[in-house]
Structure formats: structure tokens, C-alpha cells
Amino acid sequence: MSVRLRPIQALRLWHEVGLALVRGNGVDLTSRQLAVLLTIYLEPPPHTVRGLAAKLGVTKPVITRALDAMGDMDLVSRRRDPADRRNVIIQRTVRGALFLDELGDLIAARAAELAP
Amino acid sequence: MSVRLRPIQALRLWHEVGLALVRGNGVDLTSRQLAVLLTIYLEPPPHTVRGLAAKLGVTKPVITRALDAMGDMDLVSRRRDPADRRNVIIQRTVRGALFLDELGDLIAARAAELAP
DNA sequence: CCCAATCGTTTCACCTCCGTATCATAAACG
DNA sequence: CGTTTATGATACGGAGGTGAAACGATTGGG
Structure with missing residues (x-):
């Protein structure tokens, strides 16, 4: 049980987590890359390059390159759609x-610490 | 009054806010720039280039350039410390x-929507 | 069939970011 | 004073991201 998160606490939450990510040792992702990754894991599949581009309001190459980068880190994988081989x-x-x-x-x- | 934010809700929160920032028309900040900005506004002053660099675990030029960029957007301003004119x-x-x-x-x- | 439409990728020129090394200025100290 | 130390800014090369445009591959409608 906790009180509702207030704006100042929300900023502190963003601050602390952001610091942890920036100082973080391993993976460092662009804000766009993280947005792509969260979309893939939180929204119902299937996910396509075109759909992700529309979702984020960016061009398709942005998605392609984000997937390249995160694919190298083994955070996502791609395969051709057997039904429509144009899709990925x-x-x-x-x-x-x-x-x-x-x-x-x-x-x-962190949220639990800030709004106990 | 709200229940404690659970990990899956925390991810959804990050996702939605991240999407709003990415799709957002106006200000476009790097994660490091946002971390700098939040540090300046949430932690007690005074803030110096050196202190911010240590806080984020990055080199000083990163801070200088972040301040340049955010100064152009009028999000922060710099002035010399009159007491010790080496400091900014x-x-x-x-x-x-x-x-x-x-x-x-x-x-x-968004947090209120996710954990009502 | 064939040709237009769709999808993801690649290319291109430009820009920004990073870390290292160096610089100019300013304070501290002998 | 002159030297050392400290601070922030800058130069540089490398790496990576961005949008616009063009490109192959694939599909489906006429």
C-alpha cells in the first residue's frame, strides 16, 4: 500500500533510475532504442518495422538500425514472416x-522507497 | 491511495512516458542530458561541471556539451563563480x-492510471 | 501475366555524441 | 613572484544516429 506518486517524487524516480542507467555498466541504449524494446515486450505481437516506426513517430531506418544494435546485444531477434515474406x-x-x-x-x- | 507499483506496471510507466518524450515535438534530450538536468533541479546547489561529471560517472566534456545544448534551449544557464572564478x-x-x-x-x- | 504497391534494407550526406589530450585561465602555496 | 594545482573549455578522431532517397524482394490486383 502506498500513497499516489506525486510529481516531485515522479521526477526523483526518473532521476534515480536515469542515473542508474547512465552509470550502468553493461547495456546502454538510446531513448529511442529503449522505447522500441519496451514496445516489443509490452505490446501484443506481432511487431513489424513499419508498425514500430509508426508507433514511435520515426522513420523506418531508425527502427532497422535500432534492431541491428539490439540484435547485436542479443536483446531482440528477427525472422521473416513465412506468410508474407516481405514482413519481418x-x-x-x-x-x-x-x-x-x-x-x-x-x-x-525506487518507487517504493520514494512513496512508501 | 494506490497499491505499490509492481515491476510490470513500472515498465509500462517507463514505456508510456518514453513514448511521449520520443514522439514529443518540442525538446529532445539525450538520456545523459536529462540526467544532468534532473540533477541540477533536484539536488541542492551549487552545481559545477566537475561535480556533475563525477555524479554521472562521465568525463567533463560530456557535461560541458550537455550544458551547451541545454543552454541553447534555455533550460539552464551558466555564470562564473565570483568567489572562485575558475568555477562555473x-x-x-x-x-x-x-x-x-x-x-x-x-x-x-501515468502512474496514477497504472496503479489506481 | 505483368505492373504497381508494399515492406525492410541500404546508401548518402550531415550532424551529434563520446573520450583523450590539450589549452587558457585562475587560485594556492612555497 | 614563480611554480604547481585545479577548473572548465576546446580540438581531434572515431563511432553512431538521423532523415531523405533509392534499392531489392515480395505480393497482389487488373
Whole structure:
């Protein structure tokens, strides 16, 4: 049980988590890359390059390159859609799920500290 | 009154706010720039380039350039410390305070929706 | 069939960011 | 004073991101 998060506490939450991500050792993602990753893991599949581009309001190459970068980090994977081979289906990976699990725990823990 | 924010809700919160920032028309900040801005506005002054660099675990040029960029957007301002003219004191601006007010409201509003 | 439409990728020129190294200025100290 | 130390800014090369445009691959409608 906790009181509603107030704006000042919300900023402190963003601040602390942002610091943890910036100082973070391993993965460092662009804000757009993180937005892509969260969309893939939180919204119902299937996910396509075009759909993600529209969702974020950016051009398709932005998505392609974000997927390249995160694919190299093994956070997502791609495969052709067998039904329509023009499409590319973006899939989750174990490492990506683990990364977001930890991020969710981090945010929730800081929120609990700020609004007990 | 709200239940404690759970990890999955925390991720949804980050996702929605991240989307709003990415799609947002106006100010476009790097995660490091936002971390600098939040530090300036949330932690007690005075703030110096060196102190901010240590706080974020980055080199001094990163801070100098972040301040350049955010100074152009009128989110922060700099002035020499009259006591020790080697130092630069980073100061808040009306526009920066307004931007962070709106961000705090945005986060708090989304959090209230997610964990009612 | 064939040709237009769709999808993801690639190319291009430009810009910004990063860290290292260096610089100019200013204070501290012998 | 002159030297050392400290601070912030700048130069530089490298890496990566961005949008616009063009490109292959694939589909589906006429």
C-alpha cells in the first residue's frame, strides 16, 4: 500500500533510475532504442518495422538500425514472416526479457522507497 | 491511495512516458542530458561541471556539451563563480523549471492510471 | 501475366555524441 | 613572484544516429 506518486517524487524516480542507467555498466541504449524494446515486450505481437516506426513517430531506418544494435546485444531477434515474406517479425530473447525484468524491479524498488 | 507499483506496471510507466518524450515535438534530450538536468533541479546547489561529471560517472566534456545544448534551449544557464572564478555555477531557468514541472505531472498522471 | 504497391534494407550526406589530450585561465602555496 | 594545482573549455578522431532517397524482394490486383 502506498500513497499516489506525486510529481516531485515522479521526477526523483526518473532521476534515480536515469542515473542508474547512465552509470550502468553493461547495456546502454538510446531513448529511442529503449522505447522500441519496451514496445516489443509490452505490446501484443506481432511487431513489424513499419508498425514500430509508426508507433514511435520515426522513420523506418531508425527502427532497422535500432534492431541491428539490439540484435547485436542479443536483446531482440528477427525472422521473416513465412506468410508474407516481405514482413519481418521481431521476437523477444531470453536476454532481453531478463534485462527488462531487472529494469522493472529497479524502477519498482525506487518507487517504493520514494512513496512508501 | 494506490497499491505499490509492481515491476510490470513500472515498465509500462517507463514505456508510456518514453513514448511521449520520443514522439514529443518540442525538446529532445539525450538520456545523459536529462540526467544532468534532473540533477541540477533536484539536488541542492551549487552545481559545477566537475561535480556533475563525477555524479554521472562521465568525463567533463560530456557535461560541458550537455550544458551547451541545454543552454541553447534555455533550460539552464551558466555564470562564473565570483568567489572562485575558475568555477562555473549552473543555474536554473524559468523554461527549464516549466519543462520539468510538466514532465513530473506527466509521469505522475501515468502512474496514477497504472496503479489506481 | 505483368505492373504497381508494399515492406525492410541500404546508401548518402550531415550532424551529434563520446573520450583523450590539450589549452587558457585562475587560485594556492612555497 | 614563480611554480604547481585545479577548473572548465576546446580540438581531434572515431563511432553512431538521423532523415531523405533509392534499392531489392515480395505480393497482389487488373
